[in-house]
Amino acid sequence: MATIKSLDDLRKMKESLQSKINLREKGEDPNSHVQIKVAMATCGIASGAKTVMEFMMEELEKRGIDSIITQTGCMGYCYAEPTIEVTMPGKEPVVFGYVDTKKADEIIEKYIKNGELVDGIIPMNYETIDKK
Amino acid sequence: MKDLSLHILDIIQNSLAANAKLIEISIDENERKDLIEITIKDDGKGMSKEFAESVTDPFTTTRTTRKVGLGIPLLKQNAERTGGCLTIDSQLGQGTIITAAFKPSNIDCPVLGDIAGVISLTVSGNPSIDFVYNHKINDNLFTFNTKEIKEVLGEIPINDNSVYKLLKELIQSNLEEIESIGYKT
Ligand SMILES: Nc1ncnc2c1ncn2[C@@H]1O[C@H](COP(=O)(O)OP(=O)(O)OP(=O)(O)O)[C@@H](O)[C@H]1O
Numbered sequence: 365m366a367t368i369k370s371l372d373d374l375r376k377m378k379e380s381l382q383s384k385i386n387l388r389e390k391g392e393d394p395n396s397h398v399q400i401k402v403a404m405a406t407c408g409i410a411s412g413a414k415t416v417m418e419f420m421m422e423e424l425e426k427r428g429i430d431s432i433i434t435q436t437g438c439m440g441y442c443y444a445e446p447t448i449e450v451t452m453p454g455k456e457p458v459v460f461g462y463v464d465t466k467k468a469d470e471i472i473e474k475y476i477k478n479g480e481l482v483d484g485i486i487p488m489n490y491e492t493i494d495k496k
Numbered sequence: 497m498k499d500l501s502l503h504i505l506d507i508i509q510n511s512l513a514a515n516a517k518l519i520e521i522s523i524d525e526n527e528r529k530d531l532i533e534i535t536i537k538d539d540g541k542g543m544s545k546e547f548a549e550s551v552t553d554p555f556t557t558t559r560t561t562r563k564v565g566l567g568i569p570l571l572k573q574n575a576e577r578t579g580g581c582l583t584i585d586s587q588l589g590q591g592t593i594i595t596a597a598f599k600p601s602n603i604d605c606p607v608l609g610d611i612a613g614v615i616s617l618t619v620s621g622n623p624s625i626d627f628v629y630n631h632k633i634n635d636n637l638f639t640f641n642t643k644e645i646k647e648v649l650g651e652i653p654i655n656d657n658s659v660y661k662l663l664k665e666l667i668q669s670n671l672e673e674i675e676s677i678g679y680k681t
Pocket residue numbers: 405406407438510511514538540541542543551556557558559564565566567568569591592
């Protein structure tokens with residue numbers, strides 16, 4: 365694949381992007397994607413949240429898992445950063461702490477793919493995730 | 497923060513927390529002037545004059561989860577350590593401009609880091625916000641605007657996982673190019 369350098373290059377990619385998306389969504393209910401929020405306040409970033417988000421973005425795409433990954437503010441768990449919140453379709457959100465790429469890989473393979481619980485879940489007692 | 501791109505990521509989070517809808521990130525790297533200038537401008541809720549003046553003090557924060565706000569003080573400290581400075585220009589209800597200047601010749605100056613990654617992750621992670629990113633290396637400018645990108649993408653969401661990679665590549669390849677050109681005169 366040629367390197368994308370301009371908006372025109374991006375435009376040329378559109379068709380193949382669209383067919384990829386259609387393929388993924390075929391037979392799937394549109395709300396069936398995994399939702400992931402990565403806490404991106406200062407202590408999250410300082411402890412590696414950017415690397416974790418990047419890993420999630422790249423790996424979920426590679427492994428063909430339909431997902432939406434967003435950034436969010438502080439979740440109030442400075443001691444456990446980086447933290448991420450994972451919401452499986454139709455399920456309650458779960459927060460994981462001390463996430464590095466190894467833990468993120470485990471979360472994808474066990475929790476997201478198979479619904480198995482993994483270590484590092486933080487009991488939820490915060491009100492809303494976006495509250496600072 | 498390990499590098500300048502992570503500071504930028506952090507300062508953008510302040511703008512997002514202030515409900516900005518448009519965030520402009522400008523980076524100007526100039527070897528001749530021995531200067532890296534980073535500007536983050538938002539149209540968020542802004543700060544009063546008094547608050548903005550006190551915000552480089554870690555004990556100034558509107559956080560409720562902890563008593564100190566570290567983002568701005570850390571950036572200021574790092575900029576000043578290199579002989580640079582930090583300025584804040586904010587108006588309540590209008591928005592905020594934060595500028596940090598670094599002297600790259602100083603051994604304490606952090607590297608820029610993975611700016612293409614930071615911008616593309618932030619764009620993907622906040623699909624309803626618009627970002628303008630201007631990066632000048634010496635005489636050469638690269639401009640990236642999510643409004644234009646969204647127009648090109650049409651019904652494909654900008655936060656689709658497969659778009660992120662392309663955006664990162666778009667930024668990376670352009671930065672490599674402008675870096676290799678050098679000065680025009
Ligand atoms: N762009 C902005 N618009 C409006 N207010 C801002 C902006 N940037 C910072 N502030 C205000 O300044 C305070 C201090 O910011 P700073 O980044 O230093 O710490 P923080 O965001 O509170 O916490 P931390 O960065 O450690 O997660 C914030 O709590 C917020 O009230």
